[in-house]
Amino acid sequence: MNYNQLSMDLFFEDKTRIVRKPQNTPRVISLFSGCGGLDLGFKQSGYKIVYANDFDKDAQRVYRENLGEIDDRDILTIDNDEFPECDILIAGFPCQPFSTAGSRLGVDDERGNLYLECLRVINAKRPKVVVFENVRGILSVKNQDGSKLIDTIRESLEELNYNVEIKLLNASDYGVPQNRYRVFIVAFDSKYDKRFVFPSPMRKNESQTVGAVINIPEEVPNQVSWDLSPQSASMVPFITEGGSWKDIPYEHLPKRLKKIRDNMKKYRSPNFYRRFARHEINGTITASAQPENCGIIHPIENRRYTIREVARFQSFPDDFIFFDDTSSDIVGMYKVIGNAVPPKLAKVIADEILYQFWNHI
Numbered sequence: 090m091n092y093n094q095l096s097m098d099l100f101f102e103d104k105t106r107i108v109r110k111p112q113n114t115p116r117v118i119s120l121f122s123g124c125g126g127l128d129l130g131f132k133q134s135g136y137k138i139v140y141a142n143d144f145d146k147d148a149q150r151v152y153r154e155n156l157g158e159i160d161d162r163d164i165l166t167i168d169n170d171e172f173p174e175c176d177i178l179i180a181g182f183p184c185q186p187f188s189t190a191g192s193r194l195g196v197d198d199e200r201g202n203l204y205l206e207c208l209r210v211i212n213a214k215r216p217k218v219v220v221f222e223n224v225r226g227i228l229s230v231k232n233q234d235g236s237k238l239i240d241t242i243r244e245s246l247e248e249l250n251y252n253v254e255i256k257l258l259n260a261s262d263y264g265v266p267q268n269r270y271r272v273f274i275v276a277f278d279s280k281y282d283k284r285f286v287f288p289s290p291m292r293k294n295e296s297q298t299v300g301a302v303i304n305i306p307e308e309v310p311n312q313v314s315w316d317l318s319p320q321s322a323s324m325v326p327f328i329t330e331g332g333s334w335k336d337i338p339y340e341h342l343p344k345r346l347k348k349i350r351d352n353m354k355k356y357r358s359p360n361f362y363r364r365f366a367r368h369e370i371n372g373t374i375t376a377s378a379q380p381e382n383c384g385i386i387h388p389i390e391n392r393r394y395t396i397r398e399v400a401r402f403q404s405f406p407d408d409f410i411f412f413d414d415t416s417s418d419i420v421g422m423y424k425v426i427g428n429a430v431p432p433k434l435a436k437v438i439a440d441e442i443l444y445q446f447w448n449h450i
């Protein structure tokens with residue numbers, strides 16, 4: 090389905106309130122759009138994406154198939170006057186330098202500076218609302234002078250006259266079938282004299298368990314998985330449902346993992362090769378999709394989750410289409426899905442902004 094074709098009725102009702110349709114549909118500029126997880130949530134909430142940008146080919150392909158046009162250029166090459174007018178700017182700027190799994194080069198890494206591109210566009214277009222999403226590591230990344238990057242981002246937005254709210258959210262508290270901690274920054278232009286209040290966690294339910302997620306009808310597309318490496322494939326059968334690499338007998342470990350097993354205290358007892366059980370909520374799906382650092386092994390079959398399974402853990406609907414014709418397509422799909430904001434969480438934030446900002450403007 091092309092989500093551009095969805096009806097744009099902005100009225101919706103939840104248990105406690107009716108959210109009214111704003112006179113004008115809020116126009117969204119999306120930067121670092123990826124395959125469109127964040128954008129899909131805003132679109133489902135009734136916003137209109139007027140511009141999206143990402144320079145990654147896999148992301149562009151999936152975005153075009155499901156959401157519409159996307160500018161494929163490097164953001165650094167796009168002039169301010171090329172962006173359309175907008176009411177809201179949303180951006181999950183690249184997170185690798187901040188990821189706890191990464192090298193933590195932070196703002197010394199070129200990718201760590203890309204939030205400045207968002208500030209440049211905000212300064213030029215003056216959206217009423219700004220939404221940034223990032224990994225939890227961004228809360229502790231330091232600038233070269235020892236100050237915290239998150240404080241710099243807050244101060245920069247405040248200098249541009251925004252009221253800034255920052256919170257670490259767990260996606261599973263908002264209906265997503267995955268424990269995924271991400272930082273959200275929501276800023277309202279201070280001339281409207283409002284501050285965003287983050288929504289309270291919701292009650293978890295059965296549909297968020299691994300068992301519910303992997304129960305997929307045969308006709309749903311993209312049920313293709315990326316083969317495990319021969320080394321992983323030899324270890325995975327030893328791991329019990331709900332277990333981890335600790336189930337693998339010492340003699341079956343490669344040298345590198347033996348070294349860690351020999352001195353677990355020194356390596357702080359890492360929990361590699363986590364295999365979540367059917368009654369549990371899965372851990373974070375990452376872009377690398379490696380069993381060593383993310384819970385990507387099926388609970389009872391000795392394989393990686395399929396593209397559709399990881400898409401479901403990220404709360405993409407089954408009619409959101411991915412590509413799986415070649416092995417490089419397949420690897421690319423795990424990357425773009427793992428990089429995405431879960432659309433369900435994005436929609437919760439988008440609905441809340443619609444209610445708090447546009448219904449009370």
Ligand SMILES: C[S@@+](CC[C@H](N)C(=O)[O-])C[C@H]1O[C@@H](n2cnc3c(N)ncnc32)[C@H](O)[C@@H]1O
Nearest residue numbers: 121122123125126127144145163164181429430
């Ligand atoms: C964390 S992902 C964003 C995911 C997206 N928010 C979603 O929900 O699907 C960051 C994206 O930034 C893109 N990116 C990184 N540097 C870029 C640049 N210089 N210009 C354009 N896009 C860039 C990457 O290709 C990647 O898709």
